[in-house]
Amino acid sequence: MSSGGLRDDPLSFINPSSSPAAVATDGDGYLIDAGGLSGSYQNDGLLAGGDSGSSSDAEFGFSRPEFGQEVLAGTVQMYERHVFLCYKNPQVWPAHVQNAEFDRLPRLLSAAVLARKGDMKRKTRLTICEGHDGSETSNGDILIFPDMVTYRRLTHFDVDTFVEEVLVKDNEWHPGTPELLDGWYVFVCCHGSRDKRCGVCGPALVTKFKDEIDAHGLQGQVSVSPCSHIGGHKYAGNVIIFGPRNGKVQGHWYGYVAPDDVWLLLEQHIGKGEIVDQLWRGQMGLSEDEQKKAQQHRIESRIESGLEETSKGSAEVDGDKTNTSGCCQENESSCCQNQNPDPGVQIRGSNVTEDTKSRASEKKGSGKESKANGKVGANGSRKTFTTQSWIENWEREDTYAALAVVGAIASIAIAYSCYRQSR
Numbered sequence: 544m545s546s547g548g549l550r551d552d553p554l555s556f557i558n559p560s561s562s563p564a565a566v567a568t569d570g571d572g573y574l575i576d577a578g579g580l581s582g583s584y585q586n587d588g589l590l591a592g593g594d595s596g597s598s599s600d601a602e603f604g605f606s607r608p609e610f611g612q613e614v615l616a617g618t619v620q621m622y623e624r625h626v627f628l629c630y631k632n633p634q635v636w637p638a639h640v641q642n643a644e645f646d647r648l649p650r651l652l653s654a655a656v657l658a659r660k661g662d663m664k665r666k667t668r669l670t671i672c673e674g675h676d677g678s679e680t681s682n683g684d685i686l687i688f689p690d691m692v693t694y695r696r697l698t699h700f701d702v703d704t705f706v707e708e709v710l711v712k713d714n715e716w717h718p719g720t721p722e723l724l725d726g727w728y729v730f731v732c733c734h735g736s737r738d739k740r741c742g743v744c745g746p747a748l749v750t751k752f753k754d755e756i757d758a759h760g761l762q763g764q765v766s767v768s769p770c771s772h773i774g775g776h777k778y779a780g781n782v783i784i785f786g787p788r789n790g791k792v793q794g795h796w797y798g799y800v801a802p803d804d805v806w807l808l809l810e811q812h813i814g815k816g817e818i819v820d821q822l823w824r825g826q827m828g829l830s831e832d833e834q835k836k837a838q839q840h841r842i843e844s845r846i847e848s849g850l851e852e853t854s855k856g857s858a859e860v861d862g863d864k865t866n867t868s869g870c871c872q873e874n875e876s877s878c879c880q881n882q883n884p885d886p887g888v889q890i891r892g893s894n895v896t897e898d899t900k901s902r903a904s905e906k907k908g909s910g911k912e913s914k915a916n917g918k919v920g921a922n923g924s925r926k927t928f929t930t931q932s933w934i935e936n937w938e939r940e941d942t943y944a945a946l947a948v949v950g951a952i953a954s955i956a957i958a959y960s961c962y963r964q965s966r
Contacts, residue, residue: 604743605801609777617835618775619796619825623665625785626710628652628697629674629684633733633745633769640671640771647699648683655706662711671771672730680768686728688785689792689827692721726764727786727813732779733769744780744800745769751802755809765813778824784808788816794827 600606630640630649637643641653649671656669674682685694685705694716697705701718708714715721731749735742752767773781778798785794797808800822811817818841825834 599739599743603739604747605780607740610801611799613777613799615778615798615822615824616820616838617825617831618778618798619827619829619831619834620774621666621828621830622668623828624667624690624710625688625783625794625827626656626667626669627672627686627688627730627770628669629680629686630671630682632673632675633735633742633771636671636734636736636771638734638736648697648702651699651702652697652706655702656710659706659711664711664713667710670730670773673769679766686724688728688794691724691785691792693724694719694721726766727784729765729767729808730770730773730783730785731767732771732773732776732781734771737772738776738779740776740779741772741781747802748780748782748800748805751805752809755806759809761809765809775824781824782808784812786813796824796826797822798824 604610628649630646637646640646640649643650653669656667660667672680672686674680674684676682680686681696683696683698685697687693687709694705694709696719701716704718705716709716729752731745731752732741733745733749735745746769749767749769752765756762756765756767770783773783773796775781775798780798780800782797782800783794784797785792787793788795795812795818797804797819800808804819804822807819808822811819818838820838820841823838825831826837829837
């Protein structure tokens with residue numbers, strides 16, 4: 544398909560309050576004015592629905608050559624509210640659900656949201672998620688974040704009233720009573736008819752999330768659902784997590800998520816409230832620049848924290864040499880050391896620069912050396928940095944002093960041993 548071919552309008556709409564209609568290009572997920580859309584369409588080879596098998600994984604799945612090679616931070620367009628319409632499932636979603644002739648509800652809802660975008664106080668994104676009649680998310684249910692409310696069983700007759708009252712006026716929709724949502728909500732792009740990468744990666748991630756949730760007894764606390772196109776197919780698997788953090792509900796986007804990363808997201812992001820920076824794309828409510836700065840700040844704070852631990856460790860060694868000597872006497876030829884130092888933090892696809900660590904060190908004013916090891920991939924975009932272990936951050940004088948003490952103690956021990964043998 545050439546760049547002048549069929550325009551690939553997304554399922555996700557952004558509705559700026561003071562700008563022309565904005566839609567997401569399919570290739571990179573960025574939002575541009577509808578009047579200027581050009582040259583950012585999918586390849587024909589990616590349009591077919593996803594299928595399983597090692598060949599699909601190698602070409603479209605987690606083993607594809609470009610997986611993990613792009614910068615992730617700052618790839619989420621600014622928006623402030625995310626609306627999910629529960630409707631059928633990915634297996635029956637056409638490439639453009641909102642344009643499907645026989646799917647009136649998503650088609651009419653997306654048209655109404657787009658038509659009233661200029662009247663909305665908050666930039667709003669509309670996405671389709673899976674719905675099953677008789678379940679917690681039946682067809683026609685609406686989930687709204689960060690409001691954490693749901694409206695039940697919207698029909699195509701109710702669309703205009705719902706958009707007017709809830710999305711434009713920020714009131715309640717009187718025909719339906721909003722229900723409060725609780726816990727964490729995970730959405731995984733599984734829109735295989737839209738892009739084969741999402742069709743291969745998405746279902747595998749949903750299955751892994753459900754397995755981990757069941758294995759660790761998180762039912763009722765964490766909910767996972769397939770969703771339609773959210774932008775950035777090339778970052779598949781794409782995951783959005785909504786839940787409370789720092790006293791308010793936030794929505795964080797992750798890309799290049801593989802099945803092995805699922806428990807990390809559950810344990811670190813949901814369990815500990817910590818961002819997984821090596822997979823982090825951005826956050827609802829932040830601009831692209833703010834997303835990059837937020838990640839930079841987190842990394843610098845992490846490094847500063849590491850330098851503080853280093854300083855504490857050095858002080859303890861200098862102030863308690865008797866413990867060191869006792870340990871060395873017991874082990875004779877070897878001195879007690881940390882045999883399992885911190886392996887460091889690897890940021891996959893981040894835009895961390897080489898001087899990040901040195902800036903953090905300057906802020907501390909400690910005078911200690913701070914080393915950053917930058918590693919660039921073949922395409923020059925993938926970078927990593929390693930936080931050195933506290934042993935490597937000892938000041939040189941401290942190391943020499945410790946070695947001198949160890950040598951003296953070892954000499955005394957040997958002399959004492961020879962003396963006892965001679966008796």
